Amino acid sequence: MTTPLQVTARLRTPVTGSDHVRGAADAPVTIVEYADFQCHYCGAAYPNLNELLRQREGTVRLVYRYFPIANVHPYAESAAEAAEAAGVRGRFWEMHDWLYEHQDQLDPVHLSLGVEQLGMPPDDIDAEVERHAHADRVRRDFVGGIRSGVNGTPTLFVNGARHDGGYALPELLAAVDAAADT
Amino acid sequence: MTDPNGLIGPGRPAPDFALPATPDGRRTGVREHRGRPVVLAFYPADWSPVCGDQMALYQAAMPEFDHYGTALLGISVDSLWSHRAFAQDQGIEFPLLADFEPKGEVARAYGAYTRSGEAARALVVIDPDGTVAWAQLYPPEVNPGADGILDALERMRTSGEVRIG
Numbered sequence: 001m002t003t004p005l006q007v008t009a010r011l012r013t014p015v016t017g018s019d020h021v022r023g024a025a026d027a028p029v030t031i032v033e034y035a036d037f038q039c040h041y042c043g044a045a046y047p048n049l050n051e052l053l054r055q056r057e058g059t060v061r062l063v064y065r066y067f068p069i070a071n072v073h074p075y076a077e078s079a080a081e082a083a084e085a086a087g088v089r090g091r092f093w094e095m096h097d098w099l100y101e102h103q104d105q106l107d108p109v110h111l112s113l114g115v116e117q118l119g120m121p122p123d124d125i126d127a128e129v130e131r132h133a134h135a136d137r138v139r140r141d142f143v144g145g146i147r148s149g150v151n152g153t154p155t156l157f158v159n160g161a162r163h164d165g166g167y168a169l170p171e172l173l174a175a176v177d178a179a180a181d182t
Numbered sequence: 183m184t185d186p187n188g189l190i191g192p193g194r195p196a197p198d199f200a201l202p203a204t205p206d207g208r209r210t211g212v213r214e215h216r217g218r219p220v221v222l223a224f225y226p227a228d229w230s231p232v233c234g235d236q237m238a239l240y241q242a243a244m245p246e247f248d249h250y251g252t253a254l255l256g257i258s259v260d261s262l263w264s265h266r267a268f269a270q271d272q273g274i275e276f277p278l279l280a281d282f283e284p285k286g287e288v289a290r291a292y293g294a295y296t297r298s299g300e301a302a303r304a305l306v307v308i309d310p311d312g313t314v315a316w317a318q319l320y321p322p323e324v325n326p327g328a329d330g331i332l333d334a335l336e337r338m339r340t341s342g343e344v345r346i347g
Contacts, residue, residue, distance in 0.1 A: 068242075069238055069239065069242045070242060070273075071238060071241045071242055071272060071274065071275075072235075072238050072242075072271025072273060074271055087272070105199060139245075141241070143246060146246060146327070146328050146329065146332065147329055147332060148245050148327040148329060149324040149327045149328060151236070151239065151247065151324075151326065151327035152239060152325055
């Protein structure tokens with residue numbers, strides 16, 4: 001007797017008003033991305049996801065959730081908490097983009113400069129990161145991801161089903177088009 | 183599989199063992215964790231070339247395992263020295279056990295040894311009394327994540343076998 005192999009993982013934490021969402025609210029396809037700002041695979045997926053949103057505008061929206069693997073990426077947690085600090089100021093996506101465009105500059109000094117570049121108060125945000133004001137929110141995303149079968153970064157769920165393919169643009173387009181047709 | 187019965191199934195007593203856990207010769211097994219749930223994560227090899235490596239992921243998820251008082255043990259046929267370097271590189275703090283000599287003996291006892299001479303990718307959750315509660319085999323290239331383990335631990339909590347701490 002052999003044990004059956006795993007069934008496809010499904011998203012267990014539904015998208016809510018507290019999620020960070022980019023794209024049309026009524027888009028028929030929702031991608032939930034679990035990612036780590038210091039992960040290079042996530043950095044490689046970032047421009048492809050942007051292009052996907054551009055080419056399938058109105059069809060797909062992107063939800064970003066924090067999944068820092070801090071034991072491998074020492075700056076992932078502080079980057080996530082800084083993004084959330086920007087998020088409470090209504091500036092999540094600007095910070096998200098800055099982080100993925102400066103993945104080799106996530107140390108505290110450069111991160112603070114980035115916050116300043118974006119026109120946000122670096123001292124306030126540094127202090128929030130320092131006292132882990134947003135750690136609970138980051139952890140909540142992480143735990144929801146773990147319970148949903150996130151097995152590395154990035155992990156995408158397309159309309160709730162884990163996307164086990166790659167992150168190149170053609171694969172992402174195909175996944176979105178398939179989901180839009182069903 | 184060398185074991186014609188495949189991976190050990192729920193309800194069977196978990197075979198005990200004493201595998202080296204640290205280079206100074208400390209050994210650990212199932213019995214010494216009696217009274218807590220034990221998770222055995224068999225995996226093919228250290229140094230899998232992906233970012234979201236299974237063992238690194240489990241380290242990141244450790245607070246969730248701790249919630250159930252779980253003892254998590256990674257097991258592969260790699261030597262302790264490989265385990266030590268791998269653990270340092272990935273920030274892994276839970277024990278990685280060396281099923282190195284006789285090679286794969288523990289993996290074989292659990293039906294989690296492959297013809298290629300590595301442990302299969304398999305998860306075994308053992309209840310506090312030493313009985314297998316859940317076991318699942320995965321394709322070697324698939325990182326199984328932690329959801330199956332946490333579901334099994336949650337079922338133990340619901341049935342009163344495990345209290346959350």
